[in-house]
Amino acid sequence: MAGSEDSDSAAPMSPEVREPTPAQTEVPASAPLNAEASTSSAGQPEPENREELLAKARAFLHQPQIQREDDLAKRRFLVEKGLNEAEIQGLMREMPVQIPAVPPRSYPQPPPSNLPVLLLGLVRLFSWIAGGTAALTFIYYRVLLPRVTATFLARGSLKSHQLALIRKLNASLAALKEAQADTAAVLPKPEPHKEPPVFAACQSIDALLEQANKQEIEIPAIPAISLLRCAIADFRKGPESQNPRTEEVFQVLEGKIPWLVSDEGAPFENHLWDTLSTCSLFVPDLSPSPDPASRTPPAGDHDILYWGYAPPEAHSPTALMQSLASLSTSIPKPAPEKHSTLQHALQTMSDFTGYISSQMYAPYVSSLNRFAPGGQLGPAEEDARKEIRALKGLVLNRRSFMHTAPRPQ
Template sequence: MAEENGSGAAATPSEVPNASSEAPTGTPITEVSTPSSSQPPALENRAELLTKARAFLHQPQIQREDALSKRRFLAEKGLNDAEIEGLMRELPVQVPLVPPRSYPQPAPSNLPVLLLGLARLFSWIAGGTAALTFIYYRILLPRVTATFLARSSLKSHHLSLIQKLNASLAALKESQSEAAAVLPKPEPHKEPAAFTTCLSLDALLEQAKKQDIEVSGVSEISLLRCAISDFRKGSESRNPRTEEVFQVLEGKIPWLVSEEGAPFEQRLWETLSTCPLFVPNTSPSSDSPSTPPPADGQEVLYWRYDPPTPPSPTALAQSLSALSTSIPKPSSEKHSPFQHALQSMTDFTGYISSQMYMPYLPVGGRFGSGSTMAPAEEEVRKEIRALKGLVLNRRTFLPNASMRPQ
């Protein structure tokens, strides 16, 4: 043991056996045996025991064991704690064992697979782009171009039609303006025909109720005219003032006092002050002198209604009137187309009835070759021939039953 560890201590083989044979690598320290003598020799001292223990601790296989196993083994050999502690301090610092270099092989690099996938991806993208480009230029682009050209031609056609329509509308408007120049102008202040015959507010409201017209839909001129007429009936033909006109209207139509009727009442005032049919005077009647203005300077106005003068007929109206008078009036008597035939048949029936009671004459005496007929018989034969010819003509020239008037 001293030769293997390089120490100068001498030891006999009988005292210290070969540690490599008794304590192989990986075996616990307790298996390493000492000499089999039950009692140590008397000449062995304490220093020799320490030398043996020091040499034992410096063995390579013992150095790999843990400190606890070393301390327990030395204590079993008779060393005390101080000696064991001193021997343990003399040992060199143990370096951690380096595991054997049996690392696993690194995994193969994924770079080739990645590059191959990228190459495939770019090839697919390039092929798809080429296919889409081919489809677009061969299939879609001609259709889009044809659609665009069709839209452009349709738009230009519509524009030309609109221009023609505008030109025709302008020509029509010009011709209408020329034709309307000879037409009578509409009267600006004309009452509806249904209200012109009403002479009082009660009759006017009754007529509006019959026609299902609200008060707001009645003509303002008719309302003001009837209000002035009602006031003149009860005030000895005196023209009313403005306040009196509206008092009569509000008495007959209470709706004018409400908030909804205020705008309509304002329209009535505008019509009264602007319509030329209502003439303001400073006197209550035409035969009374004008009254002086009151002390406050406000002039009192009395209103009267002047009916509009009928307009003179235009040239067109005059020509239409002359044309209507020149047309002959149809007769009231209606003659049937079969009246003449019916009259002839009636006469013939009467003649046959009258001849039934004449005296009998022989046939030879009436129609003989040498006999002569009386004037009456000759007349009868002529009538029969004429009637026969008339009947034949009627049957030949009459229209079919389907073409006869119903």
């Protein structure tokens, strides 16, 4: 409206009053409506055509700058332009309903997203993992794998070498067994039930126990064959002079050795029974006669058995044993050592000669240093010194305690 006032004041005065155009009726947002109404109404007559005036007022009210103004200011301006209340009311009803302006939002700004930082961290993590994996792979293939491969090959070669040695050892053992079998064929066979020479000469249990006492051998250590043989021999010495039954054999043993009846001797007695029933030297028979011609083998388990002793057959010596016996007889016996009566004197003289030789080649030690308080003495000098001190002490003690006779008056 200030622009329209300047144009009206600058134009020459004419008897006709010009109606304001829509461009001239525009009011800036910064200028108040009261000032515009006062400037525009001064010296302007009412328009003749009311329709034209209403159209200009309607166009004026529809301007965006005027729509934001207060309704009271709009009515005041229209009244000043010459409109009545009814026309102003109709124009105001034609105006659209104004929606109150929404104030701008004043919410706080959201924080920046952490997604880029997270992605960057993931990228760094994967890069480190990839780099570490590559470094470890390089170290494994360049450092560890050759050593592991060399160790594996060395173990394989060592295993093959050990297997080859074991095969050689098995082959040598098999050859040794064959050689031993061939060599042992000419050797005499060992007797399975041979008695020790100490007990083989005994013909009774008393002699057997006496020999065991001499040798300091306990009863369980005595061979069972010797005990059974002597028990059968003792039973035959009776008036009947026949082979004993099983009960009679053990009665003779228990009468001579009461230890067999105790709990400790029960296992040894069982061992005697096993030896009697399994050893081939003790022959079971149905007849009590000791004559071998009248012996009949037992027919059943319920037959009464009599036990006899059949000594083992003497084997003829083999050629090897004969050659060994002849070789031992051909070797001269060593002469017995002769002990002279002067042997002790000879030993003493040799010991004395050795002592003189050791003293001759010993380093020289001065007599002053030898008997000095801190001097070192040899074992002989030390012994002599001890004897001198003992003799001196004995003499002094005897002089001190010696009885003194009274002097004549």
